[in-house]
Amino acid sequence: MGMETYIQVLKNNRLKVTPRRKAIIGVFMKHGVRMGPYELYEKLKRKLPKLGLPTVYRILEELKDAGILVQSLAEDRRLRYALCACPDEHHHHFTCRKCKKVEEVEFCNFNGLSSFIEKNLNAKVESHNLQIEGLCARCR
């Protein structure tokens, strides 16, 4: 997915296409890995000297709410973000714990688990969230 598509997603979510938002998306497009606010701040501070860390936090949350980024919890229990190529369809992501590359997993087989929960807990399942990690094809 190119920058034009992400710009369209920003517009669809009534978020202004600002140089800061574009720059953050650009860093994710360039690296293809998951990153935390501080890593982004470090990569952008020369290009955008007025950009503060709190703004980076805020933009990451905005982009997450728009579906452009997905959030996960790293080993240090801190939040990381990664770019999502297909914000509209339900799917999952695979993260390599070694090189931090994030790949799209356009598949979900949750139904069996969902039925089990509904039957055994007599509950109604409304959403789920999977954090899948391991070693990518290059790192394994």
Ligand SMILES: [Zn+2]
């Ligand atoms: Zn995705």
Ligand SMILES: [Zn+2]
């Ligand atoms: Zn890897």
Ligand SMILES: [Zn+2]
């Ligand atoms: Zn799923």
